[in-house]
Amino acid sequence: MRSYQTMLNNGETFPIIGMGTYSGENDRETTERAIRTAIKMSYRHFDTAKIYGSEPAVGNALRRAIHDGLVEREDIHVTSKLWSSDHHDPLSALQQTLQRLGMEYIDMYLVHWPVALKPWVDYPIPAEEDFEELDMENTWSGMERCLEMGLCRSIGVSNFSSTKIQDLLDFSCVTPAVNQVEMHPMWRQRKLRAVCMEYGIHVSAYSPLGGPGNAWGTTSVVDHPIIQSIAHKHNATPAQVALRWGLSQGASVIVKSFNARRMKENIGALQLKLDEWDLHDINKMEERKIMRGDWLSNDTTSPYRTVQELWDDEI
Template sequence: MRNNQARLNTGNVVPLFGLGTYSSSCDSETTQEAIHMALKMGYRHFDTAKIYGSEPALGKALTEAISDGVVDREDIFVTSKLWSSDHDDPVSALHQSLRNLKMEYVDLYLVHWPIRFKSWAEYPVPNEEDFEELDMESTWAGMEKCLELGLCKAIGVSNFSTKKLQHLLDFASVCPAVNQVEMHPMWRQNKMRKFCGEHKIHMSAYMPLGGPGNFWGSTSVIKDPIILSIAKKHKATPAQVALKWGIQRGTSVIVKSFNEGRMRENIGALDLKLDENDMINIEKLVERKILRGDHLINKTTSPYRTIEQLWDYEI
């Protein structure tokens, strides 16, 4: 790892600081403006997904920036994700994402959740009749085909437990490059970090601040007394402390804000250096997973009858 980048098991590098483009309220124009601002501030890693609806806006902004000479395509890292209704044909799904993005390839393509919906369920919260049986071997073969065709530079997963990752490794021809999961100072994923380290799988953190501002999020991370005291000690903000904690552990952090001041504050975390005592004190925080995935649980049609089954009791 150097210059705030990590090297994936593919040999490619991923910037450790990324901008998430999911928004339940922002229109395309607002998203594009945020992308242009982010590029000027030094952001080079952008995270999207079919289900976010932000692929066209991200693609338009990046295409304009590349055309204007602001940035070269090779200098940006773009992640998108296979939605749960597209497991039958990852290649076609990625082709559609690339059309949305107006790009020839993405740098990383992830299986969004370890769950499969019927083809019509192109929405975030499924109905009971939307669930299908997951055949991860077939899905992963499609992901490997995406890689073979040059539609992406790396493939990986999101929201996988260590047990689900091990199951994938048992049959995969290509080891996933990344597992993107919820991770922040109050959900540290130490078991997952150890497993991924052993298998050279990079970890990427969504909700690195606990998701404040989202209806499912929490401000508990950035309001915790330990985080506040570390921030005061370094003359930094609580958000910068939480983000630098992730980056300092070699994790890429995907932070979502389209507010110019917060975007500038967040990327300022790269200039912070936490000491050993800071890292030790953060380990003392009580852990609590915030995005539990309750919408994927039911007693009749989902493969997961309980939250514990979804996360294989790693919760």
């Protein structure tokens, strides 16, 4: 998989295909078994977060795989995220993440959302009274401290619009290495990708298939006639076409499946090549954002009165 990596703005390498580990209804044993299978299939990037509840399973599975000689630690890339209730102290939050993972460091630490919640909010959808004032400058200073202390190799953000990226760069000492956002053939992020490219920030795509199987997801991406037609043309699957499109745009993709057949199918996207006509056809597809984050806006306590403000009208 070494050839399937990109270089970040800080000189660190980053695998261009990763495995998402949001556990949902999956128990720890199921998650661990899926991660071990993924390692045998040459997956090397594992994406987790405090709010996913999968950090203990991810850490245990990776430690066992390293112990058993399946993989070396330096060949594994682990991403986790600062939950919104921990903006006041990213350093302590990362130390707790490392404890749950059983690791000395992680490779990437991301600010999960540009939203601050009260310290006890350990659930994904906050109530109106759960919001705190967002002080992104203080949050990012804490992220930079994590980097200085060697608890992570890179820092970045998630769900940041072009405007929020530019605002962050006004006060940051360290430019984010990554912005992890929703991106797929029906939400192509052209403006955001251009802004991130200007500043050397790598775009990593979550829900690159549109998030089928998730509560917020849709099957319309892989079911779209254009994607289906391109898949038929190349004797590939619609999922492989969608993933290859993301990779062709210079992004990495985070795929979430614990099904061994689909995991193998997804990594097969690395072998697919799309031609200029395929890309032209995909660019004609209608666009629709799936993960809108409506629950993060309100008229009283959130910094964003509307979902349009959350995304700075990039929606």
